[in-house]
Amino acid sequence: MTSFSVGIREFRARLAEYLLKSDKPVAVTRHGTTIGYFIPARAARTELDRVALKKAVSKMEELLQREGLTEAELDEVTRDFRGWRKSRK
Secondary structure (H helix, E strand, O other), X not given: OOOEEEEHHHHHHOHHHHHHHXXXXXXXXXXXXXXXXXXXXXXXXXXXXXXXXXXXXXXXXXXXXXXXXXXXXXXXXXXXXXXXXXXXX
């Protein structure tokens, strides 16, 4: 994975973009001298990730139909899952 350099003013001005969209390390410079690096914690989703997610959604829909869950029951499962996730934080 290759990095690229940006000046500190540009980095500060476009910080949200770098935080949310960058998948490459960024060398931050000041007057041409590297003063730090921003290394993204996660890469952007790839097309393979999207395909895998779509397949997972299809399988989940199949399972729900096969089990005959109603929308109300699915909502209850979703609430339970969200409660479980909050309790883990």
